Amino acid sequence: MILILKGGATEQQIDHVIQRVESLGLKAHLSRGTFRTIVGIIGDESEIVVESIRAIPGVAKVVPVLPPYKLASREAHPESSVxxxxxxxxxxxxxxxxxxxxxxxxxxxxxxxxxxxxxxxxxxxxxxxxxxxxxxxxxxxxxxxxxxxxxxxxxxxxxxxxxxxxxxxxxxxxxxxxxxxxxxxxxxxxxxxxxxxxxxxxxxxxxxxxxxxxxxxxxxxxxxxxxxxxxxxxxxxxxxxxxxxxxxxxxxxxxxxxxxxxxxxxxxxxxxxxxxxxxxxxxxxxxxxxxxxxxxxxxxxxxxxxxxxxxxxxxxxxxxxxxxxxxxxxxxxxxxxxxxxxxxx
Amino acid sequence: MILILKGGATEQQIDHVIQRVESLGLKAHLSRGTFRTIVGIIGDESEIVVESIRAIPGVAKVVPVLPPYKLASREAHPESSVxxxxxxxxxxxxxxxxxxxxxxxxxxxxxxxxxxxxxxxxxxxxxxxxxxxxxxxxxxxxxxxxxxxxxxxxxxxxxxxxxxxxxxxxxxxxxxxxxxxxxxxxxxxxxxxxxxxxxxxxxxxxxxxxxxxxxxxxxxxxxxxxxxxxxxxxxxxxxxxxxxxxxxxxxxxxxxxxxxxxxxxxxxxxxxxxxxxxxxxxxxxxxxxxxxxxxxxxxxxxxxxxxxxxxxxxxxxxxxxxxxxxxxxxxxxxxxxxxxxxxxx
Amino acid sequence: MILILKGGATEQQIDHVIQRVESLGLKAHLSRGTFRTIVGIIGDESEIVVESIRAIPGVAKVVPVLPPYKLASREAHPESSVxxxxxxxxxxxxxxxxxxxxxxxxxxxxxxxxxxxxxxxxxxxxxxxxxxxxxxxxxxxxxxxxxxxxxxxxxxxxxxxxxxxxxxxxxxxxxxxxxxxxxxxxxxxxxxxxxxxxxxxxxxxxxxxxxxxxxxxxxxxxxxxxxxxxxxxxxxxxxxxxxxxxxxxxxxxxxxxxxxxxxxxxxxxxxxxxxxxxxxxxxxxxxxxxxxxxxxxxxxxxxxxxxxxxxxxxxxxxxxxxxxxxxxxxxxxxxxxxxxxxxxx
Amino acid sequence: MILILKGGATEQQIDHVIQRVESLGLKAHLSRGTFRTIVGIIGDESEIVVESIRAIPGVAKVVPVLPPYKLASREAHPESSVxxxxxxxxxxxxxxxxxxxxxxxxxxxxxxxxxxxxxxxxxxxxxxxxxxxxxxxxxxxxxxxxxxxxxxxxxxxxxxxxxxxxxxxxxxxxxxxxxxxxxxxxxxxxxxxxxxxxxxxxxxxxxxxxxxxxxxxxxxxxxxxxxxxxxxxxxxxxxxxxxxxxxxxxxxxxxxxxxxxxxxxxxxxxxxxxxxxxxxxxxxxxxxxxxxxxxxxxxxxxxxxxxxxxxxxxxxxxxxxxxxxxxxxxxxxxxxxxxxxxxxx
Missing domain, CATH: 3.20.20.70 (Aldolase class I)
Incomplete structure (x- = not known):
């Protein structure tokens, strides 16, 4: 999952984001652009995690990378079910x-x-x-x-x-x-x-x-x-x-x-x-x-x-x-x- | 409720519509326009009646006149509930x-x-x-x-x-x-x-x-x-x-x-x-x-x-x-x- | 076109509706139901007429009967165009x-x-x-x-x-x-x-x-x-x-x-x-x-x-x-x- | 802007993405997750650039970071216009x-x-x-x-x-x-x-x-x-x-x-x-x-x-x-x- 921080997010906010992400047992990967800071997150993408992260102050947007369903997904089960x-x-x-x-x-x-x-x-x-x-x-x-x-x-x-x-x-x-x-x-x-x-x-x-x-x-x-x-x-x-x-x-x-x-x-x-x-x-x-x-x-x-x-x-x-x-x-x-x-x- | 018949509805279809409407215990009121025949119906407008009537051959459209809810309607209960x-x-x-x-x-x-x-x-x-x-x-x-x-x-x-x-x-x-x-x-x-x-x-x-x-x-x-x-x-x-x-x-x-x-x-x-x-x-x-x-x-x-x-x-x-x-x-x-x-x- | 009058439309309103309809060169056909009065109208159904009629006091709803397009309609031109x-x-x-x-x-x-x-x-x-x-x-x-x-x-x-x-x-x-x-x-x-x-x-x-x-x-x-x-x-x-x-x-x-x-x-x-x-x-x-x-x-x-x-x-x-x-x-x-x-x- | 690559994107596809991004005069920043590879891009986010990048083979999704309007945006003009x-x-x-x-x-x-x-x-x-x-x-x-x-x-x-x-x-x-x-x-x-x-x-x-x-x-x-x-x-x-x-x-x-x-x-x-x-x-x-x-x-x-x-x-x-x-x-x-x-x- 990817976090896009708000324009003008402070260093303190960025630190807090990293800390929160890590407290959820996930790894954060920081990337500072010209206009926005981005945080790539590796690990669980279940709904509750997405929601918690979206509520962290300074976060503008959370972009999930994986589909939220697992058993239903073709990635997990490439052959068509009969x-x-x-x-x-x-x-x-x-x-x-x-x-x-x-x-x-x-x-x-x-x-x-x-x-x-x-x-x-x-x-x-x-x-x-x-x-x-x-x-x-x-x-x-x-x-x-x-x-x-x-x-x-x-x-x-x-x-x-x-x-x-x-x-x-x-x-x-x-x-x-x-x-x-x-x-x-x-x-x-x-x-x-x-x-x-x-x-x-x-x-x-x-x-x-x-x-x-x-x-x-x-x-x-x-x-x-x-x-x-x-x-x-x-x-x-x-x-x-x-x-x-x-x-x-x-x-x-x-x-x-x-x-x-x-x-x-x-x-x-x-x-x-x-x-x-x-x-x-x-x-x-x-x-x-x-x-x-x-x-x-x-x-x-x-x-x-x-x-x-x-x-x-x-x-x-x-x-x-x-x-x-x-x-x-x-x-x-x-x-x-x-x-x-x-x-x- | 009002029935609008299809353009080109036959006399036989019109008769059948009247008959079906009356068999449901309702009164039908026929009105022949230049392009379409209209049937006004007086009586129950519950959903099942509307559906049955809409399925009669030759009927193009059914226009309900009364709201389908009764207890919730302001007509039935003009004063605001607290x-x-x-x-x-x-x-x-x-x-x-x-x-x-x-x-x-x-x-x-x-x-x-x-x-x-x-x-x-x-x-x-x-x-x-x-x-x-x-x-x-x-x-x-x-x-x-x-x-x-x-x-x-x-x-x-x-x-x-x-x-x-x-x-x-x-x-x-x-x-x-x-x-x-x-x-x-x-x-x-x-x-x-x-x-x-x-x-x-x-x-x-x-x-x-x-x-x-x-x-x-x-x-x-x-x-x-x-x-x-x-x-x-x-x-x-x-x-x-x-x-x-x-x-x-x-x-x-x-x-x-x-x-x-x-x-x-x-x-x-x-x-x-x-x-x-x-x-x-x-x-x-x-x-x-x-x-x-x-x-x-x-x-x-x-x-x-x-x-x-x-x-x-x-x-x-x-x-x-x-x-x-x-x-x-x-x-x-x-x-x-x-x-x-x-x-x- | 069909006019459905509001519940409780007065005799004066009904008379005015008939008068307005006729002043537009159309014929009105009155039908009094138990709960609502309906007026069938025979004649032009162009948009401006529908709008004018919808704005007459006491009118709840106007139901057009004919499609508003003529040259494009299959009724007017039954054969498929090539x-x-x-x-x-x-x-x-x-x-x-x-x-x-x-x-x-x-x-x-x-x-x-x-x-x-x-x-x-x-x-x-x-x-x-x-x-x-x-x-x-x-x-x-x-x-x-x-x-x-x-x-x-x-x-x-x-x-x-x-x-x-x-x-x-x-x-x-x-x-x-x-x-x-x-x-x-x-x-x-x-x-x-x-x-x-x-x-x-x-x-x-x-x-x-x-x-x-x-x-x-x-x-x-x-x-x-x-x-x-x-x-x-x-x-x-x-x-x-x-x-x-x-x-x-x-x-x-x-x-x-x-x-x-x-x-x-x-x-x-x-x-x-x-x-x-x-x-x-x-x-x-x-x-x-x-x-x-x-x-x-x-x-x-x-x-x-x-x-x-x-x-x-x-x-x-x-x-x-x-x-x-x-x-x-x-x-x-x-x-x-x-x-x-x-x-x- | 952020590119999310398809699951299973090949090394060759990743290289091609980087090359295309750079050929557009932009800087690419690669980040490999467990399930997906992400490319952060720094520079112009106009529509044509977004479209071109979305069409590169192996790209699953492009997430713009900046709004596509400039003169209309409050970021560019914080005071309310009169x-x-x-x-x-x-x-x-x-x-x-x-x-x-x-x-x-x-x-x-x-x-x-x-x-x-x-x-x-x-x-x-x-x-x-x-x-x-x-x-x-x-x-x-x-x-x-x-x-x-x-x-x-x-x-x-x-x-x-x-x-x-x-x-x-x-x-x-x-x-x-x-x-x-x-x-x-x-x-x-x-x-x-x-x-x-x-x-x-x-x-x-x-x-x-x-x-x-x-x-x-x-x-x-x-x-x-x-x-x-x-x-x-x-x-x-x-x-x-x-x-x-x-x-x-x-x-x-x-x-x-x-x-x-x-x-x-x-x-x-x-x-x-x-x-x-x-x-x-x-x-x-x-x-x-x-x-x-x-x-x-x-x-x-x-x-x-x-x-x-x-x-x-x-x-x-x-x-x-x-x-x-x-x-x-x-x-x-x-x-x-x-x-x-x-x-x-």
């Missing part, structure tokens, strides 16, 4: 296609949707049982009943299932039913929840928060990894932007950026990123072309009766067309859409 | 001055800081015992030991205390020690947590999330209010912006905006909003001038040894000077800084 | 590949770069002669000498050329040398300049401003179209975002969005969007996959001696590899990279 | 109160508005004659006729006048009539225009662009200063934000930030920042409390017939009340609202 979701691989050339309704719906409908997406080539079924809703008066999900139904429908169609968990007290319950635990964008920095899914053995789908930098996202993955769960798949699902024409701002450049900084797989979610069905196919293909390890799309056979987020779902026939295009594109890129597992647990 | 924090009033002309270190520190230091802020005129002591940190390797707070110390120090100086709660499982514990429960920016949309503090009887300090609109903030207040806890104080603490010159973007216009939309008190936190001690006094005064019902400032007597967020703390002597200016400004605005309670619980 | 840049087609299935250095460089180097990009499959050469620089002390371009050199090099390699114009007084001069006039992001709303290029006969490459919505971009295209120049190609080149990890935020969803709203071609510029050579190939492919009608990439054979923006240029060999991938992807999408014209003017 | 607008002082404790309609209106109305704002205590009259409008179909201003009228009305009420100039070809004409030239937000980085107003002798009101950082704003001031015109007043008028509840996002923290980095005066414009009359008074007071050297407010006596921007104007009686509050607040802060000049030119 996450196995009950037999479906994501990462390292294996493409995951996650599809399904926003909320778990009635049983018949779930079977119809699952059948259609499996036929189209999707390999993981999604559906929310515990829904984080901006309004306390909106539908909050079916709870355990929804988990059970999702599991049954997944089994019937040989599709592993992913569903969101929103409360640390529910991680154990959700992990009983689901093959993969989703952390939603609003909970990306819910550290109590991250610690719980980190302690679980289930693969985790970690969605990027709406105001999270890529660095923030990787730090949250680090929480999960540091608890001993290495099976983290990241997801770009749109961040906050100023143009009301789309629901969120789809940051497709985050895909290659994450892949340079980290070994973890990253998928895209054009449904939440755009909120507009007519933009989803183009943005799904863009994500794959950018190198994404998978694509998450909401699918519903009658959006106007969906329990939530109907307006952003594709119809099964639209999804089938898109899935065909995604397979061709994956092939062009030298990747494979992962096949369904023989049987799911 | 929240009482163990004897210290916030709102309706009463100014709360919250000050203290980011994390609860060692006992001696806590007493020194508490003494200095009380002497300066602050009326609530803050300090974190459970810290949400972006790094899993950073100091996570002292836990219950921190709560106990904060309580003791508050009692010794007749200062009610506020501290953050980050996990729904900890609400009961924190409420035993604290006069006010803080929900941090990263947890603003942690709905499980909001429901728990809503079920508690303690006043809640609800900080605005970094990507939250004012509408989002009021919807989160609605979660708490709808659980039966009316004692919510909102806090503008900076949102995500594009200029790295400050830590966050201080949205001071949110203060008068919230006050028009809602009866709830709103305070400002220039420490987190700017992240720069040299900007805090100007921004604290700006918040008060904009009409804020209080100001939250981090104070530490030796920022370079602070357990967290040292770089953004004011020194006690800087805070004393600022508090003096805030008192003069409050007076000019016809407001009063709330006095300390005779005794705290 | 812009011909001296023989190279952009739009309607024809892909433009624009490449070259940020600034026009010395003659030898320009020839080397032009030769390499033509061999790779690019069909338009770029290079800046008048550079808008954030610093008054930075290199400002070679001026007319640069224009002449760009023209000569383009001719030598049968490549039409595009270059930026930054000053309305220079449009005529630049149009003498260039096949296409670029309006840079910082000048997107320089209306004096838009009017001048609108009066010119040259095709225009209009880059999206860093804080421009898609609607803003289309309004600026409307300026040019309304002056009688129909040859406008739009360009997504990144908007302002909060994550410093990339130079700008690449809004790839703007590509399909523009294509739904407008008939004008739109290309992408991953060089400016990301500012990082290592992200450019992935983002170029993402743009094409999203449906872009072309890709603009900066290429330099020795970035460290580039007169400007060296850090974001691809090397010729990197560009050649990318161009190959772009051609394969275009083919998969049923599009063709436009061939070089037989001869350029 | 700008004299034909007898009205702005800066250094002198408060400018600029008020008037968005566009120059008919003569009678201009006199009525001017009279009312002068009586309220405003000291500069504003009014647009050349209007930058997002729509080519909107009212574009009265042109020279508007300039003449503004001048006459200003003279009649002893108010200096400020008006926007949007085209470098018009600077001379506008400077004949106006006491102060306004550069609007959309033209902040119109460098041709900045150079022309820099060559003029008139004071300049430079508004911050909607996506401009404070650093960008100061670089644009540097353009004007470097042309020999030292009379620059900056203006915070709201930047692009994600919450549609206000027109722009009022960045009040930019006021103290600019005052630390620069000696130039800075005023605020809550009219454009919020776009909502009901928020203007609170935000005007917030700006003053944050230390602003002046406040710019749009005033119109019948907003619904305003030629432009009616919805964000205060009525004269609202402005009079606000002006009274601003005077009291200025007094509390030890500042003075500048009196009207005896006569204006």
């Amino acid at each position: 996450v196995d979701v009950s037999g479906v691989k994501i990462g390292g050339g294996h493409v995951g296609l996650i599809a399904g309704p926003c909320s778990v719906e009635e049983e018949d409908r779930m079977h119809r949707i699952a059948e259609s997406i499996a036929a189209a080539g999707a390999n993981i079924l999604r559906g929310g049982a515990f829904k984080p809703r901006t309004s306390p008066y909106a539908f909050q999900g079916l709870g355990e009943e929804g988990l059970r139904r999702l599991r049954d429908v997944g089994n019937a169609h040989s599709l592993p299932v992913v569903t969101e968990v929103t409360d640390p007290r529910l991680v154990e319950l959700v992990a009983e039913y689901a093959d993969m635990l989703q952390i939603g964008a609003r909970n990306m920095q819910n550290f109590a929840l991250l610690n719980e899914v980190g302690a679980s053995k289930r693969p985790v789908l970690l969605k990027r928060g709406m105001s999270a930098t890529v660095n923030d996202l990787l730090m949250c993955a680090e929480y999960i990894l540091s608890q001993g769960n290495p099976n983290v798949v990241l997801c770009e699902r749109g961040i906050k932007g100023f143009d009301p024409a789309t629901r969120n701002l789809y940051d497709v450049a985050a895909v290659p950026l994450v892949q340079q900084l980290s070994h973890l797989p990253i998928i895209v979610d054009p449904s939440h990123a755009t909120g507009k069905p007519e933009l989803i196919p183009a943005c799904a293909l863009a994500g794959l072309a950018a190198g994404a390890d998978g694509v998450h799309v909401e699918v519903h056979d009658c959006p106007e009766v969906a329990k939530s987020d109907g307006p952003q779902a594709l119809l099964p026939e639209q999804y089938a067309e898109l899935a065909q295009q995604m397979k061709s594109l994956a092939e062009l890129l030298g990747k494979t859409v992962s096949p369904l597992p023989e049987t799911t647990a | 929240v009482d924090v163990s004897g210290v009033k916030i709102g309706g002309g009463h100014v709360g001055l919250i000050a203290g270190p980011c994390s609860v520190e060692e006992e001696d230091r806590m007493h020194r800081i508490a003494e200095s802020i009380a002497a300066a005129g602050a009326n609530i002591l803050r300090g974190g015992a459970f810290k949400p940190r972006t790094s899993p390797y950073a100091f996570q707070g002292l836990g219950e030991e921190g709560l106990r110390r904060l309580r003791d120090v508050g009692n010794a100086h007749s200062l009610p205390v506020v501290t953050e709660v980050t996990d729904p499982r900890l609400v009961e514990l924190v409420a035993e020690y604290a006069d006010m429960l803080q929900i941090g920016a990263r947890n603003m949309q942690n709905f499980a947590l909001l429901n728990e503090v809503g079920a508690s009887k303690r006043p809640v300090l609800l900080k605005r999330g970094m990507s939250a609109t004012v509408n989002d903030l009021l919807m989160c207040a609605e979660y708490i209010l709808s659980q039966g806890n009316p004692n919510v104080v909102l806090c503008e603490r900076g949102i995500k912006g594009f200029d790295p010159a400050t830590r966050n973007l201080y949205d001071v216009a949110a203060v008068p905006l919230v006050q028009q939309l809602s009866h709830l008190p709103i305070i400002v936190d220039p420490s987190h909003a700017t992240g720069k001690p040299e900007l805090i006094p100007a921004c604290a005064l700006a918040g008060l001038a904009a009409g804020a019902d209080g100001v939250h400032v981090e104070v530490h007597d030796c920022p370079e040894v602070a357990k967290s967020d040292g770089p953004q703390a004011l020194l006690p002597e800087q805070y004393a000077e600022l508090a003096q200016q805030m008192k003069s400004l409050a007076e000019l605005l016809g407001k009063t800084v709330s006095p300390l309670p005779e005794t705290t619980a | 812009v011909d840049v001296s023989g190279v087609k952009i739009g309607g299935g024809h892909v433009g590949l624009i490449a070259g250095p940020c600034s026009v460089e010395e003659e030898d180097r320009m020839h080397r770069i032009a030769e390499s990009i033509a061999a790779a499959g690019a069909n338009i050469l770029r290079g800046g002669a008048f550079k808008p620089r954030t610093s008054p002390y930075a290199f400002q371009g070679l001026g007319e000498e640069g224009l002449r050199r760009l023209r000569d090099v383009g001719n030598a390699h049968s490549l039409p050329v595009v270059t930026e114009v930054t000053d309305p007084r220079l449009v005529e001069l630049v149009a003498e040398y260039a096949d296409m006039l670029q309006i840079g992001a910082r000048n997107m709303q320089n209306f004096a300049l838009l009017n001048e290029v609108g009066a010119s006969k040259r095709p225009v490459l209009l880059k999206r401003g860093m804080s421009a919505t898609v609607n803003d971009l289309l309004m600026c295209a409307e300026y040019i179209l309304s002056q009688g120049n129909p040859n406008v190609v739009l360009c997504e080149r990144g908007i302002k975002g909060f994550d410093p990890a990339t130079r700008n935020l690449y809004d790839v969803a703007a590509v399909p969005l523009v294509q739904q709203l407008s008939h004008l071609p739109i290309i992408v510029d991953p060089s400016h969007a990301t500012g990082k050579p290592e992200l450019i190939p992935a983002c170029a492919l993402a743009g094409l996959a999203a449906g872009a009608d072309g890709v603009h990439v900066e290429v330099h054979d020795c970035p460290e001696v580039a007169k400007s923006d060296g850090p974001q240029a691809l090397l010729p060999e990197q560009y050649a590899e990318l161009a190959q991938q772009m051609k394969s992807l275009a083919e998969l999408l049923g599009k063709t990279v436009s061939p070089l014209p037989e001869t350029t003017a | 700008v004299d607008v034909s007898g009205v002082k702005i800066g250094g404790g002198h408060v400018g109160l600029i008020a008037g309609p968005c566009s120059v209106e008919e003569e009678d109305r201009m006199h009525r508005i001017a009279e009312s704002i002068a009586a309220a205590g405003a000291n500069i009259l504003r009014g647009g004659a050349f209007k930058p409008r997002t729509s080519p179909y909107a009212f574009q201003g009265l042109g020279e006729e508007g300039l003449r009228r503004l001048r006459d009305v200003g003279n009649a009420h002893s108010l200096p006048v400020v008006t926007e100039v949007t085209d470098p070809r018009l600077v001379e004409l506008v400077a004949e009539y106006a006491d102060m030239l306004q550069i609007g937000a959309r033209n902040m980085q119109n460098f041709a225009l900045l150079n022309e107003v820099g060559a003029s002798k008139r004071p300049v009101l430079l508004k911050r662009g909607m996506s401009a950082t404070v650093n960008d704003l100061l670089m644009c001031a540097e353009y004007i200063l470097s042309q020999g015109n030292p009379n620059v007043v900056l203006c915070e008028r709201g930047i692009k934000g994600f919450d549609p509840a206000t027109r722009n996002l009022y960045d009040v923290a930019a006021v103290p930030l600019v005052q630390q980095l620069s000696h130039l005066p800075i005023i605020v414009d809550p009219s454009h920042a919020t776009g909502k009359p009901e928020l203007i008074p609170a935000c005007a007071l917030a700006g003053l409390a944050a230390g602003a050297d002046g406040v710019h407010v749009e005033v119109h006596d019948c907003p619904e017939v305003a030629k432009s921007d009616g919805p964000q104007a205060l009525l004269p009686e609202q402005y009079a009340e606000l002006a009274q509050q601003m005077k009291s607040l200025a007094e509390l802060l030890g500042k003075t609202v500048s009196p009207l000049p005896e006569t204006t030119a």
